[in-house]
Amino acid sequence: MEQRRVLEVKNLKTSFFTPTGEVKAVDDVSYHLHEQEIIAIVGESGCGKSVTQMSVLQLIQSPPGKILGGQILFEGKNLLDYAPKSQEMRRIRGAGIAMIFQEPMTSLNPVYTIGEQLTEVIRTHTKCSRKDAWQIGVAALEAVGIPDAQERMRNYPFQMSGGMVQRVLTATAIACRSKIIIADEPTTALDVTTQAQVMELLLSLVEKYKTSIIVVTHNLGLVTRYSHRVYVMYAGKIIEAGATEDILMHPWHPYTRGLLECVPNLTEDKERELVPIQGAPPRLQNLPPGCAFKPRCTCVSGLCRDEFPTLRRIGPNEHWVACHLDAEVSQA
Amino acid sequence: MMQNFNAESFKQFLRVFFGRGILVQISLVIILIFVFSALLAPILTPYTPLEQDLTQMFANPSAAHLLGTDNIGRDFFTRLLYGAQISLVVSLLSSVWAGVVGIILGLIAGYFEGLASSIIMRVIDAQLSIPSLIFSMVLGMVIGQSIPGMAIAIGIGAIPSYTRMVYGMVLSLKHNDYITAAALVGQSETKILLKHLLPNCFAPLIVIFTMSLGTAIMVEAGLAYLGVGIAAPTPAWGVMVSEGYKYLTQHPRLAILPGLCVMLVVVAFNIVGDGLRDALDPRLRGKL
Amino acid sequence: MSKSIPSQPILQVENLKIYFPIRRGFWGKQVGEVKAVDDISFAIEKGKTLGLVGESGCGKTTTGKGILRVYQPTSGRIYYKGTDIAEMSKAQIRPFRRQLQLIFQDPYGSLDPRQSVQAILTEAITTDRQRHSAAQIKARIEELLQAVELDLSMSDRYPHEMSGGQRQRVGIARALACDPELIVCDEPVSALDVSIQAQIINLLKKLQHSRGLTYLFVAHDLTVVYHIADVIAVMYLGKIVELMDAKDIYANPLHPYTKALLSAVPITDYAVERQRKRIILKGEVPSPINAPAGCPFHPRCRFATETCQQAMPKLTAVGGGHQVACHNLKQVTD
Known part of the structure; x- marks a missing residue:
């Protein structure tokens, strides 16, 4: 299969300048997304996974935030060449790359109906009459599986449930023919059975509209089920990347392994003792040199103290890891 | 600052407070001058506010x-200093008494829902519908034109703002888990x-x-000017404006200077109040 | 688990109903009610954990808080050590108050922002209306901090100076300060980061062993409940639809809702997960204000028949302590 890269992020750096020091929320992050692919960016709160995506769309509040460097290549152009409020950026945010947020309710304006908001977005990105836009909107709502779409267009956001609103946001992306959907914790605020519905919906878009999807999540289960490739983030950096199967079956980085061992699993013996990762994620102000994970790591060597390990390729597949560990220790 | 009494957050409080511009x-300097001149009036001037020197009527500054x-x-000058004293005493007395009554009423109304709450809040609403200046005027005439009388009259007008604030705070705070937790440990x-609700307000x-405090000074001066507040010859600023x-x-200068004093102090209190609101708001504290 | 203790249930709930009135208008006229918990019964043995699992609005938290009398039960009986505490007045319940504790979901909202750890624990220790010397209190605080594996230097900290996991430990220490026998854990790990969740789960298990605690563990995360609970009750719209030994939830789920729930929970075992059949439910959980008649699950159920629309199926034993409330068990299991 010819794998065309629809989005490529190179050496992205975003910092927040707070009174107590610089917070390097995104520190030299590179990743890419192929056509019709679902990738997952995994990490705990504060690891910079959301800020990375906000940076791609230049939605960082400035000040205190600032994109310090890097390239974001989309359709042959570097998005960082555009000003955050420029016409080009605005066009890309709707028609090129759409974003779905964790709290669906706050992403819609409560005083306008779903229809009003949908048609407005559609009309800013495609030249068409109000009537046509309405029809496109209804079709999009139907496409995401909302019953009585005509009726629902006249509803206000509060008349819908969280899962329903999440679908409406997805419908917006479909209606604008977005090439990429970035879903930031799309299911965290939803019930388990609704989560499954929303994820299946996203999955169907990949086939139907050739959309590519970035899922930002802390939930390894979602990753296992839906993503093709995974990037694991810790303290503003990508520490492991590769095909989902490689990462989940042969995790290398102690953090990735820790994440997998600390969650209970329905398929295993329920009496197995969970192995938690000791301590808590570090604060990103004034991080000491060396590997950010070393205070919690179970296999620290002298190298970890002084030098941040760069991403290196291990094995025959595209499996990358940022860890000084040798293969023998890691597999043990 | 008030959130926790420790050095770091106090520093942050000061930083935001003085970072307001x-x-x-x-304003803070004005308030400090106001308070010091009120406290040190007897030391700052050789005269008393009431002693007359009929040979020196309408003397120019010298x-x-x-x-x-x-x-x-x-x-x-002496009368202005002592005027500050009266303003300070009346505003402090009225605000403290309004605060105590208002907070107690607000706590009761907010925590115990039901009849008591309805009665308290309806009375407070009713009082809010009467212009506070007229309300204090009538009360002032009934209670008497002395300093304590004024403090009571002005204070009553200020009770609703305390009660409504505490009532609203308690209504939202009492559903916090830590309140449930306290009840569960007995x-x-x-x-x-x-221990839990009041400190968080x-x-x-x-x-x-x-x-x-600022409002009380203004109301006190207004009432004195209208002749229903503190009566001449007491050197209240309002009295002085009305005489001058x-x-x-x-x-x-006889009318303008005391008027200017009232204005400066009231505006200063409001600006400091605004600054405090920003500095005490934990959401703003991290950002500024 | 503690095997020597005889299996007399420490908590027995019978036909518990908790309805919240909906009031409208100036006079607060009651126009309806939310049947948050609708006629449920279960029992927990001493030293065991009952997991209450379900989606938002299913009444699991209301059940937990109702047992602690944070919410007043509408009807039904709550036997704690054989005494019915459902109807007791505040004074009557006082002797039991401290034996029943709660661990909260939100580690940020459950600690008073103006109290240091020391103040929080002191309050919990001293509200038992007995005399405590300063030295006794200090020793007790140290013991509690050790029990929840917090550094003693933490006692001067304020909640906003601590991480979510540390706050949750303080919340647990506060509950332990009352020497409780039964603790309702209301989603105790769902607000925490994945890597912290395991720390708290292990701590809860450890404390259960060392102190003989009984847990009512309320959570929406099936994998967590599976791991910590001995018995699992699955709730849907105020009713228990299935009750079983925890081992059976993955091995032998019977109710169509349990099956759907199970299928919706992703598993991190890559090989198994990619092979698994998925049941995607249609629609969403109806509001408990106008819950459907009959079996609450019938509008979303593939096996629903006319009977399901009319009558709520009874929770029926199917052997091995396994109980299911479903009219069409035969078709479902085939």
């Missing part, structure tokens, strides 16, 4: 009389009110208190 700093004298030869309701209460008003064309 030059206006806050000037070394002996820094701001001149008034129509019956009283030292005008804490009594009175203690929950005093402190930050906005300080803001309201500061602002009500008669000589506005010949000796404008």
Whole structure:
């Protein structure tokens, strides 16, 4: 299969300048997304996974935030060449790359109906009459599986449930023919059975509209089920990347392994003792040199103290890891 | 600052408070001058506010009389200083008493839903519908034109703002998990009110208190000017404006200076109150 | 688990109903009610954990808080050590108050922002209306901090100076300060980061062993409940639809809702997960204000028949302590 890269992020750096020091929320992050692919960016709160995506769309509040460097290549152009409020950026945010947020309710304006908001977005990105836009909107709502779409267009956001609103946001992306959907914790605020519905919906878009999807999540289960490739983030950096199967079956980085061992699993013996990762994620102000994970790591060597390990390729597949560990220790 | 009494957050409080700009700093200086002149009035001036010198009527400012004298030869600077004393006493008394009553009513109404709450809040609403100046005027005439009388009359007008604030805070705070937790370990309701709910209302209460100090000074001056407040010859600023008003064309300073004092102090209290609100708001504290 | 203790249930709930009135208008006229918990019964043995699992609005938290009398039960009986505490007045319940504790979901909202750890624990220790010397209190605080594996230097900290996991430990220490026998854990790990969740789960298990605690563990995360609970009750719209030994939830789920729930929970075992059949439910959980008649699950159920629309199926034993409330068990299992 010819794998065309629809989005490529190179050496992205975003910092927040707070009174107590610089917070390097995104520190030299590179990743890419192929056509019709679902990738997952995994990490705990504060690891910079959301800020990375906000940076791609230049939605960082400035000040205190600032994109310090890097390239974001989309359709042959570097998005960082555009000003955050420029016409080009605005066009890309709707028609090129759409974003779905964790709290669906706050992403819609409560005083306008779903229809009003949908048609407005559609009309800013495609030249068409109000009537046509309405029809496109209804079709999009139907496409995401909302019953009585005509009726629902006249509803206000509060008349819908969280899962329903999440679908409406997805419908917006479909209606604008977005090439990429970035879903930031799309299911965290939803019930388990609704989560499954929303994820299946996203999955169907990949086939139907050739959309590519970035899922930002802390939930390894979602990753296992839906993503093709995974990037694991810790303290503003990508520490492991590769095909989902490689990462989940042969995790290398102690953090990735820790994440997998600390969650209970329905398929295993329920009496197995969970192995938690000791301590808590570090604060990103004034991080000491060396590997950010070393205070919690179970296999620290002298190298970890002084030098941040760069991403290196291990094995025959595209499996990358940022860890000084040798293969023998890691597999043990 | 009030959130926790420790050094780091106090520093942050100061940083935000003084980071609000030059206006806050000037206002704070005005308030400090106001308080010091009120406290040190007897030391700052050789005269008393009531002693007359009929040989020196309408004297112009000089070394002996820094701001001149008034129509019956009283030292005008001395009267302004003692006026500050009266304003300070009346505003403090009225705000403290309004605060105590208002907070208690608010706590009761907010924590115990039901009849007591309905009655308290309806009475407070009813009082809010009466213009507070007229309300205090009538009360002032009934209670008496003394300093304590004024403090009570003005204070009653300020009670609703305390009650409504505390009521709203308690309504939202009492659904916090830590209130449930306190009840579950067996804490009594009175203690929950005093140990958990009240301290968490402190930050906005300080803001309201500061602002009500300013309002009280203004109302007190207004009532005195209208002749229903503190009566002549007590050197209240309002009284002085009303007396000096008669000589506005010949000796404008007699009416304008006390008026200016009222204005400066009231505005200063409001600006400091605004600054406090920002500095005490934990959401703003991290960002500024 | 503690095997020597005889299996007399420490908590027995019978036909518990908790309805919240909906009031409208100036006079607060009651126009309806939310049947948050609708006629449920279960029992927990001493030293065991009952997991209450379900989606938002299913009434699991209301059940937990109702047992602690944070919410007043509408009807039904709550036997704690054989005494019915459902109807007791505040004074009557006082002797039991401290034996029943709660661990909260939100580690940020459950600690008073103005109290240091020391103040929080002191309050919990001293509200038992007995005399405590300063030295006794200090020793007790140290013991509690050790029990929840917090550094002693933490006692001067304020909640906003601590991480979510540390706050949750303080919340647990506060509950332990009352020497409780039964603790309702209301989603105790769902607000925490994945890597912290395991720390808290292990701590809860450890404390259960060392102190003989009984847990009512309320959570929406099936994998967590599976791991910590001995018995699992699955709730849907205020009713228990299935009750079983925890081992059976993955091995032998019977109710169509349990099956759907199970299928919706992703598994991190890559090989198994990619092979698994998925049941995607249609629609969403109806509001408990106008819950459907009959079996609450019938509008979303593939096996629903006319009977399901009319009558709520009874929770029926199917052997091995396994109980299911479903009219069409035969078709479902085939």
